[in-house]
Every structure is written in C-alpha cells, then in structure tokens.
Amino acid sequence: MHPFQILLAKWSSSFYRGNKYACNLCGFEAKKLRFRGHNHPVIQRKKILSAGKRRSDCPNCLSSDRDRRLWLYLENAITPQSNILHIAPEYPVAIKMRNLSKSMGFHYHCLDKRTQGYYYPKWVLNGDITSLEFADSQFDWVIANHVLEHIPNLQSALNEVKRVLKPTGKAIFMVPLSQSQPTEEGCITVNGQWCCELSKKEKIERFGQHDHLRLFGTDMDQIFKKMGFDLIFLSHENTEKAISHKSPLALFANECIPIATPTASPNVDNINAISSIP
Numbered sequence: 253m254h255p256f257q258i259l260l261a262k263w264s265s266s267f268y269r270g271n272k273y274a275c276n277l278c279g280f281e282a283k284k285l286r287f288r289g290h291n292h293p294v295i296q297r298k299k300i301l302s303a304g305k306r307r308s309d310c311p312n313c314l315s316s317d318r319d320r321r322l323w324l325y326l327e328n329a330i331t332p333q334s335n336i337l338h339i340a341p342e343y344p345v346a347i348k349m350r351n352l353s354k355s356m357g358f359h360y361h362c363l364d365k366r367t368q369g370y371y372y373p374k375w376v377l378n379g380d381i382t383s384l385e386f387a388d389s390q391f392d393w394v395i396a397n398h399v400l401e402h403i404p405n406l407q408s409a410l411n412e413v414k415r416v417l418k419p420t421g422k423a424i425f426m427v428p429l430s431q432s433q434p435t436e437e438g439c440i441t442v443n444g445q446w447c448c449e450l451s452k453k454e455k456i457e458r459f460g461q462h463d464h465l466r467l468f469g470t471d472m473d474q475i476f477k478k479m480g481f482d483l484i485f486l487s488h489e490n491t492e493k494a495i496s497h498k499s500p501l502a503l504f505a506n507e508c509i510p511i512a513t514p515t516a517s518p519n520v521d522n523i524n525a526i527s528s529i530p
C-alpha cells in the first residue's frame with residue numbers, strides 16, 4: 253500500500269464519517285465502508301472465507317475486515333518481551349505495531365518478497381518465507397497472512413517458520429479458506445522442484461485468484477499436523493456479535509484466525525524407551 257493511497261483515503265474520509273462502524277486500528281467512525289475484493293462464482297461455489305467483493309475497508313486507514321480481526325487478537329497477545337516477525341505485513345496493522353513497539357518495547361520485524369510494480373516501505377526487509385535470514389528459535393510470533401496460498405512448496409515455508417520460531421512460539425496463518433471441500437492443491441513436483449502448471453485462467457476458476465496456487469479447505473489442520481504444526485482456529489469472542497456489517501468493527505462473518513504451534517519434536521529417549529518395551 254503506497255502512502256499516497258493512505259493520504260488520499262484520509263483526504264476523502266470525511267464523506268464516510270458516521271457512527272455505524274468503528275475501526276479498532278485508527279479509531280475512525282464511519283457510516284459506510286469502502287469496497288474491496290472481487291466476485292467470482294468459485295468464491296460462492298466453494299464457500300471461500302475472506303474473499304469476495306464487499307464493503308470492508310476503513311475509509312480512513314484502509315484496514316480490511318481481516319486486519320481488524322487480526323488486531324482484535326494481537327492487541328491482547330503481544331507483550332513487551334515479544335519478538336515478532338511479520339511477513340507480507342498488512343500496512344494498517346504494521347503501522348499500528350511499529351508505533352506500539354516503540355512505546356511497549358517489543359521487537360518487530362517486517363519482511364516481504366519484493367516484486368516489481370509494488371511499493372515497499374524501507375522498514376520492510378526483502379526476504380523469502382522459504383529461506384529466512386534469521387537465526388533459529390528467536391521469534392515468539394511469526395505472522396504470515398494470505399501468504400501460503402502463493403508459495404509452491406508449502407512444506408519449505410512451514411519448515412522455515414518452524415525453524416525461526418521459539419519452541420513456545422506461535423504463527424498466524426490466515427488464508428482464503430473453503431468451508432465446503434478439502435484443500436485443493438495446484439502444485440506438483442517436477443524433477444524435485446515444486447511448481448504450478450495451471451494457467452492464470454485455471455487458477456481463477458479453481459482458487460478465485462490468478463496468483464493463488466492452492467485453496468486451503470476443511471483438512472487444513474491435518475495438513476499442518478503432517479508438516480509439523482498443531483493448528484487451531486480461533487474464533488474471537490466478538491465474532492458472534494460481529495457478523496458481517498452489522499457490527500461496529502464490520503468483521504468477515506465466520507472467519508477465524510488459524511494459530512499454529514510447532515509440534516513437539518519426538519524425544520529420541522522416549523522413542524527408544526517405548527521401542528524397547530516387549
């Protein structure tokens with residue numbers, strides 16, 4: 253998100269001022285929200301959460317419904333001791349986190365894979381989730397929302413996140429999620445390399461977006477289990493009273509926050525002890 257977009261939004265936000273919604277990231281109160289997303293038949297057909305055209309964005313800071321849900325959770329989860337890595341950071345959340353890190357004292361790092369045609373603030377490091385330039389076991393939190401559906405080799409990304417997380421750390425992996433089917437994989441291995449051979453048109457028809465390589469579904473927790481993470485879907489206590497646009501925060505109905513914790517590595521001594529029992 254370019255700073256010019258934010259400036260333009262702030263300049264025109266007075267047209268949206270009202271008391272129907274309130275943004276928990278910037279405090280703006282609005283009578284209506286800005287549009288985001290696009291509609292495609294697959295979004296309804298596969299019941300994909302966190303997708304589709306809707307009035308979701310704060311007129312002032314341009315936070316989306318999922319940004320506000322994320323902040324509902326994070327503001328109570330981070331502590332002054334936290335060390336946080338935010339991959340492909342949501343700009344309104346990152347601004348809030350950067351400001352808060354200065355007053356609370358926690359460590360906050362942002363990283364994204366720089367792509368031509370996009371703007372990145374200088375505080376966003378260039379990097380790749382499948383090859384992180386951080387030491388082992390240093391982060392309490394890794395946040396990588398709407399990232400994993402773009403990565404050909406899912407296991408390599410999860411391995412790296414697990415490597416840089418402390419054993420007690422947690423990762424947040426919000427993704428477009430089908431409520432009606434298991435995960436649909438668009439990638440294959442060719443000569444040992446993961447790649448996606450689908451055309452842009454096929455990706456849109458199957459996953460709802462031209463650059464999505466898979467659609468996570470009802471078995472996401474089982475897939476993560478096999479790849480080294482225990483996954484829970486956190487439904488915020490406000491969710492029930494925050495259905496769609498009837499709530500002050502205008503959250504996306506039914507959306508949960510996937511929280512992943514590294515599965516404990518098998519203890520070799522225990523395995524040996526078990527295997528020695530007749």
Ligand SMILES: [Zn+2]
Nearest residue numbers: 275278310313
């Ligand atoms: Zn806002």
